[in-house]
Amino acid sequence: MTAMKTIHHYPRRGFTLLEIMVVVIIIGVMLAMAIPGFKAVRERTRVSAFLNDFRAVKEAINRYNLAEGVYPIGTGSGPPADFFEYIRADVITSTTVIGGNWSVDASSYTFAIGVDGYEVDDELLTQIDSGVDDGNLTTGNMIKTGGSQFMYIIEE
Helix, strand or coil: CCCCCCCCCCCCCCCCHHHHHHHHHHHHHHHHHHHHHHHHHHHHHHHHHHHHHHHHHHHHHHHHHHHHCCCCCCECCECCHHHHHCCCHHHHHCCCCCCCEEEEECCCCCEEEEEECCCCCHHHHHHHHHHHCCCCCCCCCEEEEECCEEEEEEEC
């Protein structure tokens, strides 16, 4: 009697190159759809964070003005020392969430505050303007004064 040879077929293990490529393409498409959403969320977060800091600074300036009878116009080294009784020092002295540093203009206006050296585009700056003013960087109390500086006029 002749013996019949049995051929065993074992199930293959692992993935083919084609299957891996399909998964990579699907992940790439999903990321391409998600990235603009992440960017929009990031921008809204920056706008909200800046508006919170802006309102805190503006409120501190108004409280200082009510208590002292003058606006907190400091020297080149920053605001007057007693201004820090009205606001945390890191809010004023740290770089803002949109880049740049807080600045004061008491020469063109009676008193205006703003940011000098911001690092965002005009679209984001317009969103900030919409949160406190008319949404136009050339009119209203919040204006772009040139280069990378904008001011909020508290008193003309």
